[in-house]
Amino acid sequence: xxxxxxxxxxxxxxxxxxxxxxxxxxxxxxxxxxxxxxxxxxxxxxxxxxxxxxxxxxxxxxxxxxxxxxxxxxxxxxxxxxxxxxxxxxxxxxxxxxxxxxxxxxxxxxxxxxxxxxxxxxxxxxxxxxxxxxxxxxxxxxxxxxxxxxxxxxxxxxxxxxxxxxxxxxxxxxxxxxxxxxxxxxxxxxxxxxxxxxxxxxxxxxxxxxxxxxxxxxxxxxx
Amino acid sequence: xxxxxxxxxxxxxxxxxxxxxxxxxxxxxxxxxxxxxxxxxxxxxxxxxxxxxxxxxxxxxxxxxxxxxxxxxxxxxxxxxxxxxxxxxxxxxxxxxxxxxxxxxxxxxxxxxxxxxxxxxxxxxxxxxxxxxxxxxxxxxxxxxxxxxxxxxxxxxxxxxxxxxxxxxxxxxxxxxxxxxxxxxxxxxxxxxxxxxxxxxxxxxxxxxxxxxxxxxxxxxxx
Numbered sequence: 001x002x003x004x005x006x007x008x009x010x011x012x013x014x015x016x017x018x019x020x021x022x023x024x025x026x027x028x029x030x031x032x033x034x035x036x037x038x039x040x041x042x043x044x045x046x047x048x049x050x051x052x053x054x055x056x057x058x059x060x061x062x063x064x065x066x067x068x069x070x071x072x073x074x075x076x077x078x079x080x081x082x083x084x085x086x087x088x089x090x091x092x093x094x095x096x097x098x099x100x101x102x103x104x105x106x107x108x109x110x111x112x113x114x115x116x117x118x119x120x121x122x123x124x125x126x127x128x129x130x131x132x133x134x135x136x137x138x139x140x141x142x143x144x145x146x147x148x149x150x151x152x153x154x155x156x157x158x159x160x161x162x163x164x165x166x167x168x169x170x171x172x173x174x175x176x177x178x179x180x181x182x183x184x185x186x187x188x189x190x191x192x193x194x195x196x197x198x199x200x201x202x203x204x205x206x207x208x209x210x211x212x213x214x215x216x217x218x219x220x221x222x223x
Numbered sequence: 224x225x226x227x228x229x230x231x232x233x234x235x236x237x238x239x240x241x242x243x244x245x246x247x248x249x250x251x252x253x254x255x256x257x258x259x260x261x262x263x264x265x266x267x268x269x270x271x272x273x274x275x276x277x278x279x280x281x282x283x284x285x286x287x288x289x290x291x292x293x294x295x296x297x298x299x300x301x302x303x304x305x306x307x308x309x310x311x312x313x314x315x316x317x318x319x320x321x322x323x324x325x326x327x328x329x330x331x332x333x334x335x336x337x338x339x340x341x342x343x344x345x346x347x348x349x350x351x352x353x354x355x356x357x358x359x360x361x362x363x364x365x366x367x368x369x370x371x372x373x374x375x376x377x378x379x380x381x382x383x384x385x386x387x388x389x390x391x392x393x394x395x396x397x398x399x400x401x402x403x404x405x406x407x408x409x410x411x412x413x414x415x416x417x418x419x420x421x422x423x424x425x426x427x428x429x430x431x432x433x434x435x436x437x438x439x440x441x442x443x444x445x446x
Contacts, residue, residue: 039263039344039367040375041262041367041368067374068347068377069373069374070374072374073374091347091377093316093347120347121346121347122316122345122347123263123344124314124316124344125316125348141366143392144262144263144264145264147295148263148264150292151290151292151296152263152291152344154291154314
């Protein structure tokens with residue numbers, strides 16, 4: 001049985017205040033946090049399994065697994081040798097900064113270099129809440145379709161990086177990567193787009209190159 | 224350009240009151256409404272295209288297309304000869320009964336037999352709101368995985384019917400229908416589960432059989 005932490009949503013108007021508290025806490029312990037967002041079943045946990053396997057010799061990783069219910073994801077993460085805390089959101093469809101702060105208080109932050117916050121599977125509300133993370137990464141999976149930026153624009157606007165998962169099925173689902181790139185560019189010209197398959201491992205190394213560059217920048221920045 | 228209706232969320236505590244108003248309105252005009260819910264990209268619009276094509280000789284259909292943004296889905300529905308109203312939810316990640324009532328006020332309800340409410344792509348919040356619909360149908364698509372009832376239990380509890388879409392890809396995604404059925408049965412023993420492919424059309428006729436049975440029951444019920 002994984003450890004399960006119950007958290008309650010904070011007051012929305014105070015989210016920025018709590019996001020600043022999260023950042024202060026992370027900086028104090030010299031740890032960085034990545035907010036990973038996607039639809040249900042897009043492959044968040046599979047990506048984390050691949051990422052942990054490739055980083056575990058060099059980085060100490062913990063994962064906050066946010067879900068409405070269950071602890072199946074936390075168990076999968078622990079099987080790959082990383083610390084996992086299962087967070088139950090009390091029915092909330094997203095993590096806010098207050099919930100993130102409360103979840104982080106259950107970790108000995110000096111023991112980690114990187115925290116992944118696996119947000120609740122949802123393309124709408126998680127985009128609205130700054131959790132205090134250093135990087136926002138979203139996964140769009142190929143079966144969802146290349147038109148999703150049109151319908152969920154905020155998520156594509158706020159993200160730093162878009163991992164296009166299940167890319168090995170692009171022909172089956174008639175998914176056009178160029179069309180996706182065009183739809184994203186209209187909303188966010190800075191987002192890095194990386195096609196991957198968390199199932200076959202294809203492209204995952206490109207994600208690791210991007211992530212290692214970010215870690216390098218963080219280590220040599222003044223903040 | 225499709226007609227776009229902007230609606231704002233109602234007061235949550237008053238949702239039941241508005242759901243009753245929606246039901247009264249629908250009964251007055253002898254029309255039935257189906258609340259269709261799913262993750263982004265699960266195939267809601269594709270299912271509606273298939274459904275409209277098969278029912279359009281016998282039933283007059285309108286679709287409320289709820290999205291945070293865009294009108295791509297309304298255009299797809301109109302191309303199949305049904306009335307479509309694009310509803311923009313003002314950032315809300317679900318439709319509530321008040322929003323549904325306001326959307327319905329834009330339709331001449333005497334002109335229709337069936338209304339499909341295509342909810343915002345989200346497995347969490349739409350499950351929490353009674354919209355006044357006569358039937359709740361959800362789509363789970365095979366690439367999302369057979370473990371989703373564990374993580375989004377409320378959606379699987381409140382639904383009358385689960386359409387398992389993209390069933391033609393079950394081997395690629397190692398999706399186990401029996402495992403899904405077991406996970407659903409633990410939450411909801413009454414839910415009808417129908418595997419379909421809205422892409423190939425396979426199984427869609429089974430959904431139509433189910434829907435026609437419901438329509439028959441409604442026509443011969445006292446309410």
